[in-house]
Amino acid sequence: MxxxxxxxxxxxxxxxxxxxxxxxxxxxxxxxxxxxxxxxxxxxxxxxxxxxxxxxxxxxxxxxxxxxxxxxxxxxxxxxxxxxxxxxxxxxxxxxxxxxxxxxxxxxxxxxxxxxxxxxxxxxxxxxxxxxxxxxxxxxxxxxxxxxxxxxxxxxxxxxxxxxxxxxxxxxxxxxxxxxxxxxxxxxxVSEKQVCWMKLTLRGQGGHGSIPVRGAAMARLASVLARIDKKRLPVHVTPVTRMMIEGMAGNLPFPISILLRALLRPPLTDIVLDVLGTRARAFDPLLHNTVSPTVVRGGEKINVIPSEIELEIDGRLLPGFGPNDLIDELKNIIGSEVDIELILHEPGxxxxxxxxxxxxxxxxxxxxxxxxxxxxxxxxxxxxxxxxxxxxxxxxxxxxxxxxxxxxxxxxxxxxxxxxxxxxxxxxxxxxxxxxxxxx
Ligand SMILES: [Zn+2]
Missing domain, CATH: 3.40.630.10 (Zn peptidases)
Structure with a gap:
């Protein structure tokens, strides 16, 4: 040595x-x-x-x-x-x-x-x-x-x-x-969420930019993004999140203890998250499967209305859930007519x-x-x-x-x-x- x-x-x-x-x-x-x-x-x-x-x-x-x-x-x-x-x-x-x-x-x-x-x-x-x-x-x-x-x-x-x-x-x-x-x-x-990346394809009438179209791919994109922005996916209280939040609540004074425990009651979860705002930001993904739109591809020329737009979404699953669960939850928010393709699922x-x-x-x-x-x-x-x-x-x-x-x-x-x-x-x-x- x-x-x-x-x-x-x-x-x-x-x-x-x-x-x-x-x-x-x-x-x-x-x-x-x-x-x-x-x-x-x-x-x-x-x-x-x-x-x-x-x-x-x-x-x-x-x-x-x-x-x-x-x-x-x-x-x-x-x-x-x-x-x-x-x-x-x-x-x-x-x-x-x-x-x-x-x-x-x-x-x-x-x-x-x-x-x-x-x-x-x-x-x-x-x-x-x-x-x-x-x-x-x-x-x-x-x-x-x-x-x-x-x-x-x-x-x-x-x-x-x-x-x-x-x-x-x-x-x-x-x-x-x-x-x-x-x-x-x-x-x-002791546990982690799972990557579940998806690609959405939005279609609609294309055409010349000089003659507007309504309700086409661009408008659909706007609608999908607005819905994802406004709504959370359903609440799921999984075992590790429960142990974590109970462990914290049991050691904190009133009223934080009550608020934290309320996070574990699904009818109250999202209300409490909204009340706490940025202070509870870290808890939000521990109580939901999540979707973050990250990449948009569509349109190549300023005078051509695109007939197809792709939207990539960084989805994350709680332990115990699979890609189909997330796709179903997402369709409940954005409608079932959107074409959703799974790009990558890495089981955790x-x-x-x-x-x-x-x-x-x-x-x-x-x-x-x-x-x-x-x-x-x-x-x-x-x-x-x-x-x-x-x-x-x-x-x-x-x-x-x-x-x-x-x-x-x-x-x-x-x-x-x-x-x-x-x-x-x-x-x-x-x-x-x-x-x-x-x-x-
Ligand atoms: Zn590291």
Missing amino acids: GDKATIYKRPVELLQRLIRFNTTNPPGNEKKCILYIKDLLEDSGLKTTIVSLDEKRPNLVTRLTGRGDSAPILLYGHVDVVPTSGQKWSQPPFEARIADGCIWGRGTLDMKGGVAMMVSAILRAKVEKASLPGDVILALLSDEEAGGRFGARYLVENHAGFFKDVRYALGELGGFTLHLAGKKFYPIM PQRVDMGIFDTLAGILQEADPGGIPVPLLLSGISDARFFSRLGIQTYGFTPMKLPRGFNLVDLIHAADERIPTDALDFGVQTMYAALSRPRD
């Missing part, structure tokens, strides 16, 4: 190094970053395997042997990041400067910070010869931000053997402080295994007494959807104790993404604790 492996004692330096690899996806360019981590892991004596669909977009897997009392646990994280173009940063996004107690840069939160926690935890366990209850498998991935074709999806479809007997995994998005009405909640992601985790939730929650409560862990349904998607195909339950667990006023959700994928250095230390400690606790 050389000096490299002991970088786990200096997680700030480790994260700074990771940020300085510009892994903006597209195109990704994850190779140097992955090889840098490979070097650290091998310096500690860990054996690593690199597997890739494209040699420039590698993924790394390593395994640390435990006592075998608990099933192996998987830690996985992605090293690619989203673009910074068009954003105004107060610090350069790939220099990882330290200012105001934070490391600034693209990926500090999503999710090189989490990767630094995972790498630190496994290095520490290896270097300090810890006796862990079960094996720890670490998978560092390319291409999460652009669909996972070169990363998690490739691994799950081609190298499932690495993950044999794994029941639980720790991944991104969870265990961070969410300040609400004087309380500190720690959402732990359909059932939730809460088996280690209490263990992870306990670790957070010990690290931050007064913190209240709650399960979280993610309105977006993560690589968890691929691992769920192998029967693996992911917990979003990249813990960060954040000060009041630090709004993590607003900084992800945005300008001035940054992580407080003490939040990174908190994550390294709690990640290590998660590996050390017995699991059923």
Whole structure:
């Protein structure tokens, strides 16, 4: 073992190094970053395997042997990041400067910070010869931000053997402080919504622009967009959303507690959402299947009335629902005469295994007494959807104790993404604790 492996004692330096690899996806360019981590892991004596669909977009897997009392646990994280173009940063996004107690840069939160926690935890366990209850498998991935074709999806479809007997995994998005009405909640992601992209085709009479037509494709487009804008799809209270909202309501004072509980009563849900307005914006997609129109294609010439217009819609399904449910719900709003085509459905985790939730929650409560862990349904998607195909339950667990006023959700994928250095230390400690606790 050389000096490299002991970088786990200096997680700030480790994260700074990771940020300085510009892994903006597209195109990704994850190779140097992955090889840098490979070097650290091998310096500690860990054996690593690199597997890739494209040699420039590698993924790394390593395994640390435990006592075998608990099933192996998987830690996985992605090293690619989203673009910074068009954003105004107060610090350069790939220099990882330290200012105001934070490391600034693209990926500090999503999710090189989490990767630094995972790498630190496994290095520490290896270097300090810890006796862990079960094996720890670490998978560092390319291409999460652009669909996972070169990363998690490739691994799950081609190298499932690495993950044999794994029941639980720790991944991104969870265990961070969410300040609400004087309380500190720690959402732990246990499930996520599903992508359900659709294309609508609107048809009508075309013709010369000099002779107007009424009720044609353009007018239909306007009508469809207006209806989607005005109406929500039906309310569905699914199990994780119920656990999350009940967990929050039980710890909040009147009248917020009553309002939150009312969200779980479908006749009242939409009324309460309207009353709370932007304050409850994050709850809306957790209680509905949703549709967001994002792309319109139609018309090529200013003097030709188009006879066909395409509208692309980013649909998102709650766990337990399928594309036909969403299409039916949408038709109830926009009418059944519109032609709806499914472009992409990526099934997400359909059932939730809460088996280690209490263990992870306990670790957070010990690290931050007064913190209240709650399960979280993610309105977006993560690589968890691929691992769920192998029967693996992911917990979003990249813990960060954040000060009041630090709004993590607003900084992800945005300008001035940054992580407080003490939040990174908190994550390294709690990640290590998660590996050390017995699991059923
Ligand atoms: Zn991410």
